[in-house]
Amino acid sequence: MNRREFLKGTAWMGAAAFAAGCQLNRFGFGEGGQMQNYCYRKLMGKKIRVGFVGIGGRGTGAVHRVAQIPGCEVVALCDKDPARVEVNLAWLREQKYSKIDSIKTYVGDEAYKDLCDFGECDVIYCATPWALHQPVGLRALCGGKVALIEVTSALTVDQCWELVEASEKFQIPCMQLENCVYGEIELLELHLARLGMFGEINHAEGAYIHDLRGIIPSSCKYNGEAKWRYQENMVHKGDRYPTHGLVPLCQTMGINRGDRLDYLVSLDSGAYNTNYEKFKKEFLGDDDPRKNDPPAEMGDMTTTLIKTAKGKSIMVQHDVSSPRPYNRLAFISGTKGAMGDYPFRCAFEEKCFDSKAHEWFDEKAANEIRAKYMHPLWKNVSDVAQKIGGHGGMDFIMDLRWAWCLQNGEPLDMDVYDLAATSCLCELTETSVRSGSKLQSIPDFTRGNWRNVQPWGVVNVDLEKMGFDKGAVEKDNAALNV
Ligand SMILES: NC(=O)c1ccc[n+]([C@@H]2O[C@H](COP(=O)([O-])OP(=O)(O)OC[C@H]3O[C@@H](n4cnc5c(N)ncnc54)[C@H](O)[C@@H]3O)[C@@H](O)[C@H]2O)c1
Structure with a gap:
């Protein structure tokens, strides 16, 4: 049974467990194992194939950063807007960071489901509007992929439990991309x-x-x-x-x-x-329904x-x-x-x-x-992170860290x-x-x-071991700071 069939088959279980007032397994994912300090070893020593969902302002910055991490490859781009996919493909083509011919594209409102279910990638990086974060992250976990989700990653308590239970059930990490x-x-x-x-x-x-x-x-x-x-x-x-x-x-x-x-x-x-009122008055067309909001x-x-x-x-x-x-x-x-x-x-x-x-x-x-x-960690990588960009470097340090942990089987x-x-x-x-x-x-x-569980320690990365050539890094554009 694949994960998709599993999900379909267990929808009733979630409802039944909920009706029975069951606090554990509320969404039918089963108990699974604890994910604190969990070492995910499937990607150790392997090339990490990353698929992006939502490549507007923030997602585009992420494509730029991740493409420059050795051992990571951009293999899929998904957006409901075809123009966003084109912009990112054009950049990757110009930079020659990825094997452009092997990048798969997914366009449309529901296209992320195909990427999560069937896409040949290991990690889904989600930077859509808030309302889609949790559905994309959940779908990614159910499709067997590590879920990296922009902030705020879920909007309700139930959505949070669903992610917890899915991560536990499938023993796959799910991380909120909190760059700060x-x-x-x-x-x-x-x-x-x-x-x-x-x-x-x-x-x-x-x-x-x-x-x-x-x-x-x-x-x-x-x-x-x-x-x-x-x-x-x-x-x-x-x-x-x-x-x-x-x-x-x-x-x-x-x-x-x-x-x-x-x-x-x-x-x-x-x-x-009164800014919103000013906005409605000055910038919305007469026939825009939001004018009456x-x-x-x-x-x-x-x-x-x-x-x-x-x-x-x-x-x-x-x-x-x-x-x-x-x-x-x-x-x-x-x-x-x-x-x-x-x-x-x-x-x-x-x-x-x-x-x-x-x-x-x-x-x-x-x-x-x-x-x-x-x-x-800051002492080690901030110069290169600041060159690549993204909120004074912290965005790139965040991406370096999850890549390092997955490559080395660390939590x-x-x-x-x-x-x-x-x-x-x-x-x-x-x-x-x-x-x-x-x-x-x-x-x-x-x-x-x-x-x-012990508090988070003072962690680092080994750029040399990652194959990172500091000298080859070029300054990227300011668009990465969104
Ligand atoms: N961590 C940070 O510092 C930081 C900074 C900026 C934004 N963010 C977060 O990143 C997320 C994206 O923000 P943004 O500024 O890039 O917004 P944006 O609107 O520029 O980009 C969102 C993208 O998602 C796409 N999208 C919408 N529906 C989709 C669907 N069904 N399938 C696929 N793609 C879809 C849109 O077409 C757009 O390209 C937000 O959650 C935001 O809060 C975080």
Whole structure:
């Protein structure tokens, strides 16, 4: 029986299990095995064949990056828009990174299903609009492929469970492509945390504060993200993009590895920003049905407070419509010190004993800490990553890491439980906001196994072993920063 037949045959089982109130195996995938620290050995020492679904702004950047990783090959391109496939084929042809004749193309709304079911690739890299992330990822797992899914990878708690159960059932990794985990400051904080410099971390703050008012159809390069992101914000409340701020904090705090997210409360400000109304008035044609849409539901600022099982607190914010400078906060506070970004600053306990106890380290001292404790992975590859591009290099470091792990049979840095614990905030924050900030329990997707797993370590890659020729890397274009 192939996976497709299995899925068809088990649809009724999911419904029956659900009706019986069964918490495990809710979607009929069976119990499967735990995927924490799971070593997937099928691709060890092999060429990794990658198929892309959704090659608009972000997916195109991913094609550029992955094509330059030795041991990875772009073998399939899928988009509902044939023009996006053509643009990417043209680039690959020009760069000669892939064997262009062997690249298969899949065009149309449903074409991803054929790629996932029958495509000859090992990994599906999904960068579609949010609503398609989980269906593509689930289909990829059921088709026997490693699923790498852009943020936010799933929009509901049930969608998260489905991915967890499918990854467990088929014993195939499923990773959320959270690039901010590989930012310089986020990696520095992780390194310092493992050295014990913060003492016991008791509180952290993260955010996605990004003025996206410019993303409107008339100004967007591919007329893509503008349309669907606008629609999402029109009808939803809560934080639909929690992962950039939250996931790096979770990796540093050992969430799902010694601790877990327990419950949250969310509240939002009003939607005072009139940008969407201005957009409707000025940019939509008279016959565009969106002209009559009600004002955006999403508040300008959504703030979420999370308590962990071990009693730590985390604040996560989301604001994409105020004229504020970009900020992920990246703030870690512990019993011995604190560090944050935007701007970068830190203070450690030794200051408490002198007369400047209420001040951050001065710029010179802070920069000394930054240089001295730079994460070895950043030190090793940031020059080449910055040349290739993608949010200051962190996108390429993320891609290097999953490629390295798959090539060497090592566990991926983020597993399906990390995806689920953070993506489920989409639904839970909306429910909390709409219910007057009522407390929402965050499911334990590891089913208790978080107690048995060590926090993520200080990892690296060996560029030489990967066959990476630093000298051959050329600067790519700015389009990779989307
Ligand atoms: N991690 C990051 O830093 C980062 C940055 C930007 C975007 N993103 C995420 O990447 C994703 C894509 O964003 P984007 O800006 O590239 O959006 P986009 O609209 O430019 O690209 C989406 C692409 O998906 C295609 N698509 C839509 N429906 C499809 C279907 N049924 N089958 C195949 N293809 C389909 C569209 O034609 C388009 O080419 C989003 O989830 C976004 O949140 C992440």
